[in-house]
Amino acid sequence: MIQLKNVSKIYPNGARALVDVNLNIGKGEFVFLVGPSGAGKSTLIKLLYRDETPTRGQVQINGKNLVRMREREVPYLRRSIGVIFQDFKLLPNKTVHENVAFALEVIGVSKREVRNRTRNMLELVGLAGKEKAFPNELSGGEQQRVCVARAIINNPALLVADEPTGNLDPETAWGIMDLLFNINKRGTTIVMATHARAIVNKMQKRVIAIENGRVARDEEMGGYGYDV
Template identity: 55%
Template structure:
């Protein structure tokens, strides 16, 4: 599904964020990317999502090289990858329903299909009662659920999460992680970048640890440390 090959990323300011990363993630896997701030977790996700281009090496998603992907093709790549953000990135002037529906409108879905799929996904994340509310009227956990609903509404094969529990309390964090496991069980590859030790130790999955842009550990059903 995802193959990362001698990947290096140097930012314009000379900072070497990723250094010789080799990683293979199979379909349906659930992977934690752990490490302290600046270890390269977010950069790796950005490269997968084609927000940044590799300096050297390459990333292949379903054998498509992201290094040579023309910028016109980027939107179509992104439609196959759902992304969840720490700060949710919701449209403040749109309702919960519209925020989720927007991802489908972008893909030219028919109206009745939009209504059907958005309703289904909002039921899955438990927000069917709050469809017509605006994001600002909801709690942090609920806003993160909207973000998740938007990321998975078109059933993308890959789901990326950048610190999904970073701004949530422990109970809510746990609920969100349960939701991500549920999504993984529906045969979606899930990659979660986090430094939430409690979560990683509680819900055991494959753990890839990064430090100074290198992979220092890769263990099945591993713990944070």
């Protein structure tokens, strides 16, 4: 599903974020990206939803070449990819319902369907009853649940998450991981960058370690590593 071939990314300031990365990720996999701060994890995630393009090499998702993709094709790509961030990025002046519904409204889904699907999705993530709340009236865990709902409401083939539990206490983090785990079981491919050692060790999924912009380790059912 995801193929990176000889991918390097050098930012305009000269920072070498990724160096000759080769990766294949299959449909339905759950992959943790681990590695020290500044190793290149976020950069790799950004390449997947074309927030950045590589300096060299190829990025393909479902056979689509993201490097040669035209600007006007990018919105279509983004519809098939859900994105979750550490800092939520919810619209502060919109309610929970509106934040999630927005993802459907922009692709022209009928009002009735938007209402039904949004309600079902908020129930799935355990937020029934919070539809009218604004983001600043929610806990961090609840806000991240809204983000999960927003990210998956289009049934994306791929979900990418950049430290989705970074701002959450351990128990709340596990709640989010349960959600992601269930979404993955329904067939969605998940790539998640994280520093959460306990989560990676417990889940026993594929672990790709990035160090100095290179793949330093790639293990099926791996652990976090970097144990001191």
